[in-house]
Amino acid sequence: MIVTLTPNPSLDRTVEVPALVRGAVLRARGGRVDPGGKGVNVSRALAAHGRATRAVVPVGGAEGAQLAALLAPLGIEVHAVPVTGAVRANVAVVEPDGTTTKLNELGPCLSGDEVEALLAAAVASADGASWLAACGSLPPGAPVDLYARLAEAAHSAATRLVVDSSGPALLAALEAGPDLVKPNREELAEAVGRPLGTLGDVVEAAAELVARGAGAVLASLGADGAVLVGPDGATYGESRVDRPVSTVGAGDAMLAGFLAAEAGAPAATALASALAWGAAATCLPGSRMPAPHDLRPDAVRLHERIDPARPLEEQPR
Numbered sequence: 001m002i003v004t005l006t007p008n009p010s011l012d013r014t015v016e017v018p019a020l021v022r023g024a025v026l027r028a029r030g031g032r033v034d035p036g037g038k039g040v041n042v043s044r045a046l047a048a049h050g051r052a053t054r055a056v057v058p059v060g061g062a063e064g065a066q067l068a069a070l071l072a073p074l075g076i077e078v079h080a081v082p083v084t085g086a087v088r089a090n091v092a093v094v095e096p097d098g099t100t101t102k103l104n105e106l107g108p109c110l111s112g113d114e115v116e117a118l119l120a121a122a123v124a125s126a127d128g129a130s131w132l133a134a135c136g137s138l139p140p141g142a143p144v145d146l147y148a149r150l151a152e153a154a155h156s157a158a159t160r161l162v163v164d165s166s167g168p169a170l171l172a173a174l175e176a177g178p179d180l181v182k183p184n185r186e187e188l189a190e191a192v193g194r195p196l197g198t199l200g201d202v203v204e205a206a207a208e209l210v211a212r213g214a215g216a217v218l219a220s221l222g223a224d225g226a227v228l229v230g231p232d233g234a235t236y237g238e239s240r241v242d243r244p245v246s247t248v249g250a251g252d253a254m255l256a257g258f259l260a261a262e263a264g265a266p267a268a269t270a271l272a273s274a275l276a277w278g279a280a281a282t283c284l285p286g287s288r289m290p291a292p293h294d295l296r297p298d299a300v301r302l303h304e305r306i307d308p309a310r311p312l313e314e315q316p317r
């Protein structure tokens with residue numbers, strides 16, 4: 001069983017437009033609504049592969065009811081923690097070349113009691129699980145050390161903790177010694193306080209997070225692939241996709257692929273699985289999560305040695 005905690009889930013509305021024009025009224029050509037939030041997506045990807053997963057989420061308002069309704073048929077055990085505020089609605093505006101602009105709401109303000117109820121639900125759910133994946137931004141009202149507070153409970157239940165977050169929540173979690181963190185390039189750069197222009201920069205930054213408390217770092221690099229840095233060194237691979245349809249949730253699919261393969265597997269096998277799931281997600285609309293028939297193991301290439309001077313693609317500003 002893999003348990004996910006998404007303290008700030010969302011209804012993800014994807015809107016397709018001919019071109020994004022500031023200040024204009026844009027008529028959508030198509031769209032879709034997905035249940036969202038990073039941990040929810042990890043659970044969706046695992047469930048699409050027939051893996052047992054439980055998603056712990058706060059649920060409130062009409063959006064919360066819709067989120068629960070969208071999750072109900074997916075084969076995910078949902079542990080809904082009732083909250084007063086409404087679950088947020090995030091919008092992704094997609095242009096024909098796949099360029100995606102995301103508008104993420106702040107999320108509802110949780111009361112102290114609601115935060116404690118969410119933490120208690122995550123701790124109880126994680127008992128006996130192989131992994132607890134604590135993912136995404138924290139809603140207003142949640143303390144910055146929310147993920148850090150999970151570490152002790154997870155470890156005393158012999159459950160491994162992976163944290164996929166950014167900014168102060170990621171920094172606070174590092175100090176608590178999570179087994180794994182999954183920053184993307186921007187989040188890793190922010191955590192070490194310097195830009196990352198080459199693969200060597202990424203490996204160095206990931207090693208710094210290991211030195212600061214993480215058991216291992218799975219750094220996702222968009223079109224440049226991913227690096228896994230742990231006690232046994234660094235492994236690098238990439239997954240080439242000709243025309244990505246939507247990269248929203250690709251990092252979540254990738255983390256799910258890693259966790260699904262990880263039990264007892266060598267680091268390279270888990271990384272290859274992560275890359276195959278991540279690449280598959282980029283070929284699907286909105287934040288649709290890949291099923292086994294969507295996987296693209298042929299797109300994955302693991303590198304025997306890492307070229308530290310290899311430049312990374314220009315990062316969009």
Ligand SMILES: Nc1ncnc2c1ncn2[C@@H]1O[C@H](COP(=O)(O)OP(=O)(O)OP(=O)(O)O)[C@@H](O)[C@H]1O
Pocket residue numbers: 183184185219220221222223224225226238239240241244247248249250251252253254274275276278279282
């Ligand atoms: N343009 C692309 N071409 C090929 N693979 C991609 C591309 N973008 C993403 N991927 C795959 O998806 C993985 C995750 O991508 P990325 O680093 O963008 O994650 P992320 O920023 O955490 O995404 P999100 O927050 O939307 O889930 C990459 O490591 C790679 O395997």
Ligand SMILES: O=P(O)(O)OC[C@@]1(O)O[C@H](CO)[C@@H](O)[C@@H]1O
Pocket residue numbers: 008010012035036037038041090102104135136137138248249250251252287
């Ligand atoms: O605002 P956060 O919590 O950082 O990210 C939320 C989000 O952008 O992440 C997922 C894609 O990874 C989407 O389902 C969701 O809308």
